[in-house]
Amino acid sequence: MPRFPNVSKHAHSVSARVYSNLEQRALAKNEAIYRLHVGDTYRDPVAAARAENQLSAEHPGLHKYAPVHGEPSLIEAFIAYVEARHDETLNPDLVQVMSGATAGLSVVCQVLLEPGDEVLLPSPFWPLSRGIIATKGAVPVQVPFYTRLDEPGFDAEAALESAVTDRTVALYVNTPNNPSGRVLPDATVDAMMRVATRHGLWVLCDEAYEEIYFDREPPDAVWKRRGIRDRAIAFHTLSKTYGFAGARVGFTHGPEGVMAAIRGMQTFHTYCAPRPMQFGAVGALQQGGTWVEESRSLYREAGYQAADALGVPRPEGGTFLFIDVSAQLGPGQEDCSAFLERCADAGVLLTPGRSCGADYPKWVRLCFTSVPPDQLAAALEKLKPLVGTSLA
Numbered sequence: 106m107p108r109f110p111n112v113s114k115h116a117h118s119v120s121a122r123v124y125s126n127l128e129q130r131a132l133a134k135n136e137a138i139y140r141l142h143v144g145d146t147y148r149d150p151v152a153a154a155r156a157e158n159q160l161s162a163e164h165p166g167l168h169k170y171a172p173v174h175g176e177p178s179l180i181e182a183f184i185a186y187v188e189a190r191h192d193e194t195l196n197p198d199l200v201q202v203m204s205g206a207t208a209g210l211s212v213v214c215q216v217l218l219e220p221g222d223e224v225l226l227p228s229p230f231w232p233l234s235r236g237i238i239a240t241k242g243a244v245p246v247q248v249p250f251y252t253r254l255d256e257p258g259f260d261a262e263a264a265l266e267s268a269v270t271d272r273t274v275a276l277y278v279n280t281p282n283n284p285s286g287r288v289l290p291d292a293t294v295d296a297m298m299r300v301a302t303r304h305g306l307w308v309l310c311d312e313a314y315e316e317i318y319f320d321r322e323p324p325d326a327v328w329k330r331r332g333i334r335d336r337a338i339a340f341h342t343l344s345k346t347y348g349f350a351g352a353r354v355g356f357t358h359g360p361e362g363v364m365a366a367i368r369g370m371q372t373f374h375t376y377c378a379p380r381p382m383q384f385g386a387v388g389a390l391q392q393g394g395t396w397v398e399e400s401r402s403l404y405r406e407a408g409y410q411a412a413d414a415l416g417v418p419r420p421e422g423g424t425f426l427f428i429d430v431s432a433q434l435g436p437g438q439e440d441c442s443a444f445l446e447r448c449a450d451a452g453v454l455l456t457p458g459r460s461c462g463a464d465y466p467k468w469v470r471l472c473f474t475s476v477p478p479d480q481l482a483a484a485l486e487k488l489k490p491l492v493g494t495s496l497a
């Protein structure tokens with residue numbers, strides 16, 4: 106029981122400094138620095154979505170609370186989007202507007218998890234997913250996964266199966282994946298779903314990059330699979346798809362019983378997502394189709410350019426490269442800190458791999474959409490000699 110001035114043990118399970126704090130070092134040595142450690146976009150959203158275009162005259166009570174469920178016009182626009190993208194018709198009662206996927210996952214974890222429960226977290230993963238689970242007092246069980254997909258003999262089912270215990274409650278799936286850039290093959294998803302159904306697990310489907318895929322047809326959403334609809338809870342967000350990260354608008358949907366509990370918990374979390382930005386989100390969903398197409402093509406070009414420059418495999422989707430820099434570390438260096446410092450000295454900020462999984466101390470993450478193409482090209486010029494220099 107924490108008494109003043111102590112805080113709860115769950116608070117100790119996360120650090121506010123999810124991203125590396127090398128900025129001061131970079132600024133001290135460079136006029137221009139390149140912040141490739143932040144997962145965001147350099148593109149502004151379509152005009153209809155922007156904050157400055159949401160008008161009280163058009164939306165009376167613009168700054169009042171929205172219904173907990175979400176603005177009806179937004180739920181309608183999202184259902185139309187899901188029909189077009191996923192060929193599925195959602196029941197509006199089972200859709201909950203959230204303040205982004207971050208709040209969505211947080212509310213859902215609050216609903217599903219008791220302290221000590223375990224969640225299978227295939228790694229590398231979006232850094233906040235681990236912390237969200239941990240802040241509920243639950244245990245994120247990290248299973249090295251996305252980086253192993255091409256390993257001869259890698260058995261996805263066995264890898265997850267061996268991590269299941271009688272405390273396992275849920276499996277988190279994110280495809281296209283932050284940070285590996287992988288899109289899970291159907292057979293791998295099948296294997297994951299066999300584990301989930303065999304052990305009665307919830308399946309948490311993170312759709313953050315559902316529109317950012319590069320070299321194939323739109324990937325099939327995991328939550329759509331017939332055999333798992335009763336246990337799948339999906340998280341969508343406008344942050345990546347529509348360049349709307351600061352607006353904090355996303356959606357959660359799932360089966361009937363749990364959605365009632367999720368709506369109840371949402372009331373006590375943020376109550377509603379920001380109302381003005383819910384109207385902006387309607388604009389993004391209704392008028393952002395071309396923007397999404399353009400972004401996909403620009404991001405594909407940026408991802409391929411970055412991968413080719415650094416000599417690593419091209420991403421299949423998402424907005425990141427995840428790079429093994431163990432050959433660039435000196436003898437005895439157990440993590441990538443010194444490498445990140447060399448990058449910061451050159452003016453480029455990257456994320457330490459460890460924030461994406463305990464098994465990745467010698468990896469780094471690079472976001473290729475956070476700066477415009479000319480700046481990305483300049484940053485890559487600075488990184489090339491560093492990534493290409495083997496110290497081993």
Ligand SMILES: Cc1ncc(COP(=O)(O)O)c(C=O)c1O
Binds near residue numbers: 144311343354
């Ligand atoms: C996989 C994944 N899920 C969710 C999020 C967060 O989404 P939101 O901005 O909607 O909270 C991110 C952000 O980087 C992400 O990479």
